[in-house]
Amino acid sequence: MIRIVSVFCAILQIYNNVNCQDTSWHFRSGIQCSKLLVHTPKFGIKPHGIGSSIDLAISKSVNPKKYPYNSDQIYAGVLVKYFDLGQPSNVLGDAYGLVLFYDFKHRLSPLTTGWFLIGSGLSYNQRIYHFQNNPQQNAISTHLNNMTTFEWRVSIPLKQSFNIYSGIALCHISNGAFKSPNLGLNYINILLGVQSGSIPRSRPVRPQITNGKMWMFACQYGLAWTEHKVPGGPKFKIDILDLQAGRFYCPIRIMKAGLEAEYHSLSAYFAERSETKPDIQSARSVSYRLHVFGAHEWIFGPTTLETRLGYQFLQNTILAGIPLYVKLLFQYHYRIPYLQGVTGNVGIALKAHYGNAEYISVSAGIRYRKIKS
Numbered sequence: 001m002i003r004i005v006s007v008f009c010a011i012l013q014i015y016n017n018v019n020c021q022d023t024s025w026h027f028r029s030g031i032q033c034s035k036l037l038v039h040t041p042k043f044g045i046k047p048h049g050i051g052s053s054i055d056l057a058i059s060k061s062v063n064p065k066k067y068p069y070n071s072d073q074i075y076a077g078v079l080v081k082y083f084d085l086g087q088p089s090n091v092l093g094d095a096y097g098l099v100l101f102y103d104f105k106h107r108l109s110p111l112t113t114g115w116f117l118i119g120s121g122l123s124y125n126q127r128i129y130h131f132q133n134n135p136q137q138n139a140i141s142t143h144l145n146n147m148t149t150f151e152w153r154v155s156i157p158l159k160q161s162f163n164i165y166s167g168i169a170l171c172h173i174s175n176g177a178f179k180s181p182n183l184g185l186n187y188i189n190i191l192l193g194v195q196s197g198s199i200p201r202s203r204p205v206r207p208q209i210t211n212g213k214m215w216m217f218a219c220q221y222g223l224a225w226t227e228h229k230v231p232g233g234p235k236f237k238i239d240i241l242d243l244q245a246g247r248f249y250c251p252i253r254i255m256k257a258g259l260e261a262e263y264h265s266l267s268a269y270f271a272e273r274s275e276t277k278p279d280i281q282s283a284r285s286v287s288y289r290l291h292v293f294g295a296h297e298w299i300f301g302p303t304t305l306e307t308r309l310g311y312q313f314l315q316n317t318i319l320a321g322i323p324l325y326v327k328l329l330f331q332y333h334y335r336i337p338y339l340q341g342v343t344g345n346v347g348i349a350l351k352a353h354y355g356n357a358e359y360i361s362v363s364a365g366i367r368y369r370k371i372k373s
Contacts, residue, residue, distance in 0.1 A: 024061045026075055029054065030193020032169065036086055037186045039355040044138040051086030051187065055079055059103055062300055075103040076300065079119060085185065091136050093127025095173065097147045102298070102305055108154065115153040115165070118305060120328065120350065123147035123173050129181055129231065138181040140173065141231060146360060148172045148328060148350060153191060167191040176350060176360030177226040180233065186355045213371070214248040220365030222349065226358070228266050236266035238359055244295070252299040260291040260310060267317060290314035304331045322353040333367070341369045
């Protein structure tokens with residue numbers, strides 16, 4: 001903690017000597033006090049005390065000339081994090097994160113600005129599960145993991161182009177059940193830091209669709225691999241297919257609903273080997289999961305960020321788990337030649353239930369946009 005405070009003070013001095021006139025760029029750094037949340041009774045770690053971290057981030061407003069609807073409300077950037085995961089340190093150790101993020105800015109008052117950050121990337125965890133050397137660490141079993149973070153901040157100016165901020169954050173670290181054990185680490189954090197950038201003089205005007213109602217229809221296929229319960233056991237494939245429809249309520253935001261089907265090879269394997277079902281065809285019949293979901297999507301040029309809330313309503317499946325889930329999806333979209341209104345996409349997604357990651361998937365799909373007068 002002393003090292004973190006020392007580095008933070010040095011960065012604060014640098015900020016005090018630099019007057020950033022280009023408000024399209026933001027530089028920020030902050031310290032966090034963190035509390036590890038015990039989200040399941042299966043947790044082998046007995047945490048005590050608090051953890052701490054230091055963040056360094058750089059971001060730039062989405063180009064208003066290329067994407068005029070985004071204006072200066074949204075920043076895209078990269079964040080570097082050093083994380084002391086707390087006590088017991090011989091079980092948890094440290095983590096180093098590299099996160100890509102979107103930061104949403106909104107003026108709250110003439111002197112205050114609100115920020116909401118969503119980011120996901122990679123973390124390197126120093127201490128992981130080992131059946132002899134670290135058996136208590138049943139939350140993380142791989143050095144390389146996903147780090148996903150959500151932040152809510154409020155900033156106030158101290159001088160021209162120089163602000164101080166405070167807020168709260170949630171941070172999740174796991175490998176998406178690619179290797180067991182993987183209960184995951186969930187932290188709630190208190191933030192304090194400094195950043196460059198000025199307070200917006202006026203509220204940005206939300207653009208409206210004036211030429212009719214714009215709708216979208218999409219189909220996506222995804223793949224994931226998970227390791228269930230047994231450390232070092234086999235990887236089981238998950239096939240994912242979803243159909244969705246949505247309406248643009250402004251040119252960069254969509255409200256969507258759809259159906260999502262999954263086939264879990266683990267369920268078929270378990271049903272056949274445990275003789276729950278007499279043959280492989282019967283075993284496969286209880287390996288499908290069907291979900292209904294609602295979602296919201298932000299569009300940033302060729303990239304999109306989607307948050308999804310879903311519920312599994314097909315109940316005759318084996319090893320189905322908790323029916324309610326959330327999913328975070330990042331996608332890149334590209335035009336398909338000679339097909340007007342049709343785009344392709346590739347992406348990556350994290351699915352979780354109450355803080356426990358079920359899988360990390362990769363996907364590809366197509367989308368069709370239509371304007372109805």
